[in-house]
Structures are given as C-alpha cells and as structure tokens.
Amino acid sequence: MTTENPVPLKAVQPRAIIDRMPKYAAGKPPRQIPGLDAYKLSSNENPQPPIPEVMDAIRAQLEINRYPDPLSTKLRLALAEFLSVPAEHIVTGAGSLGALTQILAAFAGQNDDGVQDEVVFAWRSFEAYPIVVETAGALPVQVPLLADGRHDLDAMAEAVNENTSVILLCTPNNPTGPALRTSEVEDFISKVPSDVLIVIDEAYQEFVRDPQAVNGIDTYRKHPNVMVLRTFSKAHSLANLRVGYSVAHLAVTNHIRVVATPFAVSSVAEDAAVASLAHFDKVVERVQKVVDERTRVVAALKGLGWEIPETEGNFVWLPLGADTAGFAELAAEQALSVRAFGREGIRVSIGEVEANTRFIELCRNYPKPTTLS
Template identity: 65%
Template sequence: MTETSIPADADSVVQPRPAVGRLPKYVAGKPPVDVPGLESFKLSSNENPLGPVPAVMDVLRTAADIHRYPDAGSTRLCAALGEFLDVPAADIVPGAGSLGALNQILAAFAGQNDNGVQDEVIYAWRSFEAYPICVGLAGAKSVQVPVREDGSHDLPAMAAAVTDKTKVVLLCTPNNPTGPALGAVETEDFILSVPRDVVIVIDEAYQEFVRAGDAVNGVDLYRKYPNVMVLRTFSKAHGLAGLRVGYSLSQPEITQYVRAAATPFAVSGIGESAAIASMENYSQVVERVQSLVDERDRVMAGLKDLGWDIPDAQGNFVWLPLGRNTQEFAALAQSQALSLRAFGDDGVRVSIGEVAANSRFLEICASYTKEPRRS
C-alpha cells in the first residue's frame, strides 16, 4: 500500500473553535522553589494547609470501591447537604468543585443562540480567573465591570451593564483575589434592580471564612428569589481541594435545567463519602477555619502596622495591589522559598498558610519599601 502524504499547509492544521483561541490561559499557583536553609511553603493556590478532619482521612484509608462508578446524582451527598443547610435535597446539583458546578450553570443558561447571537455574562474584574475561560467555552460573551479601588464589587455599575442579552450575573463573595465580601443589603438591592429572568449566581467558595457582620449569605437570598443561585465547595474550608466536590443550590425552576446540563459522575464516590464525613464533624472544621481566620487577622494587622494599604480580607487570602511591582515582589518571595500568586501587573494574592510561612511573608513585606505602602 502506498502511503499518501498530506501537505503541511495552514489549511491542513487542526484548529480549535475561534472562541478557544481567544481564551485567556488559566495559570495555576506554582510550587515554591527549593532554597538552601529554608523550608518551602506554597501560598499560591488558596489551599487549606491544615487538610481535612481525621474522619475524612479514615474514609480515604478505607475506600475500596474505586473500581465502581459512583452514584451519578450523588444522592447521599445531596441528602446530607439538604439536612446540613436545611434546604430540599432536590434543590442541590453536585459538581466537580464549585468550578464544575459553575460550568453546568453556564451550559444551561448562557451560550450562543441559534441565531448566532451571544448571551452576555456579567461579572466583576478582577475576580476569579476562571470566569472568562468558562464563559468563553460556553460560547457566551464576558462583560467585565471593574472592581472599586478597595477591591469590592461595584454593584450599581454591574446593574447598569445589564442588557436584554444578559443571561447570567456572577457575584464572587468574598471576591477572589481581592478579598472583600458583599454586604447583604447591597446584594439584595442589586437583585431587585435586575430583571427576574437573569440568573444571579452568588459564588461563595470562601463563605466559611467570612467574619464581616453585614456580609451576605447566599442561602438566605436563594430562599427569597427564584433567579438566585448559590455556589459552594468543599475545597477550601473542608480541605478537600484534590477531591473536587462542589455544588449549586437553586429553586426547582432553575435546578431542573442545571441538572439536565450536569456532568454524570462529576463527584467521585470517595469525594462524596469524604464530604459527608466532613459535615458530620463540622465542629472540627469550624475550629480549623477559625485558626486560619486568626492567622489572617494577624497577617492583616501586621501589614497595616507596616503601613500597607490593602483591601479587606474575608477569604483565606490577602491581596496586595502592587501594580507594576507585582512580578518583582513575587520573585522576591520566591527567593525566600515562598510561592505567591502574581496576577499580571495588578497585584499579588497570598494564601494564609502555616504560621511560619505567614511570619516569613510579613518579614518580606517589612523589607519591601515600594507600593502599596501609604505615602
């Protein structure tokens, strides 16, 4: 048989959809480099350095059915979450982390229509780095509304950005990477100002770390408004980042469509059992979270004592609006065996980690004399 060679011209090269070529690249937090004489710490991915509670580790050690497919609907998880949150289990749709759950929402409600017109998805910026990627892959158009100078959502500006093409609004609270949480009153005012056929997603990946007295609780608003959805995850507070367990919560009018777009077997059986065990031992989760909140408050106080002008921190991270000094500062930290998450020329996000890591971070800040110190 004679082999036929195909010319390697431009027309013969496999190409993705145009939308894929326009997507920004997701940049995961890098591990620290080894520095002689220093213990390395990773503060770049908002991971829980304390890990899961002991009962979860027991589940992982005794797991023996990984050769079987999990329950496609994660029925036990939904039942446990329903009891935990005091909501109907049928209102919960599991996903592979809150990101997987978000992709299911976008698949159901935002994309390119049969007439070729793109739906619009509004979100604050800078916010969660995956938003523009998820929106673009869904075929929809991103509408980014700049955050205020203090890193918070500009809700009036977001409301003004709503058009007849708007299908979904994403509210990230606390906002990743800048840190402030949305207030309950301002969020409800926003919901009331938006048409009722627009899906409003309250992304609460870091909800357990919030201590602001006026902060919104998405579950309260989901109960009141049929177009409000809540995203939550077991990755952060529960320390299950590697198991990918998240979920969305919405009333039946919305849930029916999200479930139709959901990925089968998105949550593994091990992940389901681990999440249930964590909820059953939630008092221990709360203790671990509070220890990280205490460390966050120590770091924030230390930065303020140094004269650093930074946004309020309500997640398990702090934001340094370093501007043009972003990459320089991240490199300085890397030279001291700390990996931080640098975002272009906007700033650096620093996860709250081990006590020693946080202390070294403060020492680096004390030696750094450029912005964002107050003048």
C-alpha cells in the first residue's frame, strides 16, 4: 500500500506592500510611578471632557440596536449651517483619518495601466499619511520639512508631476506645530495643476491663533480642487467617538460617497457632535484654556533656552535628534508619557496644568536644550 505525498501547506500571505509599510504607533499610556499622578501627553488628546450638553446627548441615545443614518444627515445639516457651506459638500467619516481614507480610496491608487498615482505630503507630518496612501495602492512622495518645522511648499510644488493625484497639507503640522499661512498656500495652489486634489488637513484648526494662518474653508470656496479635513476629536473632546468630515465641491464629494464606509459615524457620535456645535461657545472657552497653557509652556521653554518651532496646535515639538529616546525615558520616570519619533524628536501634548508644569521642570533640569538647525 502506497501513500501519496501530501500537498505541502502554504501560509496565507498578505499583499507584499504590507510588510514594507510603516506601522502606526499610538501614544503609550504613562508609567505608574509611586507618589506621582500619571499623565498621558502622547496622543494630542484634549485633557478636558466634552461639554455637559454633549454628555447629555450621549446618555439620551438609546437606539444602540439600530444602524445609524449612513449619511449623517443631522450632522451634515448642522455643519452646513455652522460653516455656511452646502450640506451636499460634506462627507462624514470615522475621524478625519477615516475621512482621508475615503478620499484616497476615490482619488489615489493604481490605475488600469499599472501606474501608481502619487500623493505628495510634507515629512515629518501626520504619521498615518504613508500608511493610508500605500494601503490605497498609491505611491507616497515625502518632501522634507524646513529646519523650522514648516512645509517646504516650493519643494512640494516641484515634486508634482503627471502622476500626482493628491497633495496633503497638514496645518498646523503634526507633530512639529507650525501653521501654513494664507499667502503661501495661495501661491502654492497657483503652481499646482487644477486636476490635482489639494487636501488641507485642519485637525487642530480651533487652536490656531495666528491671524495670517490659512482657513481651509475660505480656500475651498475659491478653488474647486481644494478640500478640507476636520475632526471633533481634538477641540470638541470626542476622540473616542471617532467623528470627522471632509468639505469639498460636488465634483469631489460625489465620488467620495461611492467609496465612503457605510455607517462609519455612529448615532451616538453624530448626536454628540451636533450638541457640541450647538454650544460651540462653550467649546471655545475650553479650547482657550488649552491655548493659554500652550502659551505658558512655550514661554517657559524659550526662557530656559530651548529653541522649538512655533506651534499652533495643542502640542509642542522638541527636535532632540539622537537624544530623543533618552528624553522620553526621563519623562516616563516622571510619570509623563510623551510621543517619541525615532531619532527626530519628541511631541508633547498640552495636558493638565500639573502635567504641563512637571514637563516644564523636566525641561529645566535637562542638560541638552534643543536648537533648530
């Protein structure tokens, strides 16, 4: 009796690109140190809870057994009034990242001829950009930041070619902090072909105080190929509920709706976001508290001799280079979690007053203040 050779087993394999893609690293929780309250300053979260009206809206939402409105109609109508834009120009998503993923699914990928679309963005910028671009099948084109942490818009314009389909502008830039200014963005747009989609990512827009900073909504109104990303995660303190949106002209949104994730925004998130918009004056008061703390932290660091990029977000950037890991460990020993980026630097979110004060003291005692080069 003979036994046939068994068919060799093969392991299931992902797409080849998966092993080459960078991995998203979320901010870690703080280390628990006896005698110290621990603070998480690694995820750019708003340290304040949502306003009371939002909590009431969340508690009132009982139809958890029902699917939400796939078009988020209540939220889009509220946003349309709030922003003075047509509701048809708004597409919601699971945070601004979910909204961006939908945009790339519609406008960036591999074409029928096998040629990849190219997506241009500054680097370092939002950590998820190369991940979602490559997931869509497109080619990420990273343009190095200037020494002061700002976008090099001239170099980004030069990087545009016949394969470029999308450009991402992150303002204020995460993790370095500077905001783009209206004049430089308008000049940049004039250099970009009108069939290239320019996405202005404004996740931290509510924290901006520079009067010269670009306003994405104003810019989209003037340019059919410009669209805006915004979120309720930061200023509105709704990070856990994952609700964001994009604003663009119909020629863009009609295509995004085709690939938009169904039911991405829950009814709980939608009602919370609507309530937050309805009481935006209270949100502004809380945002101003963060801005005031940001001002205090920045002034303290500069007074200690630290050179850091100007920041318009709810965070500061320490360009520590090779000292990045060492500083992160010192922070951990003080029950502070901060976000380290390789051998580039540290992003520190503006958190509770005590946390910010402890961070300032850490910087006071650190022997190697940063210098911008």
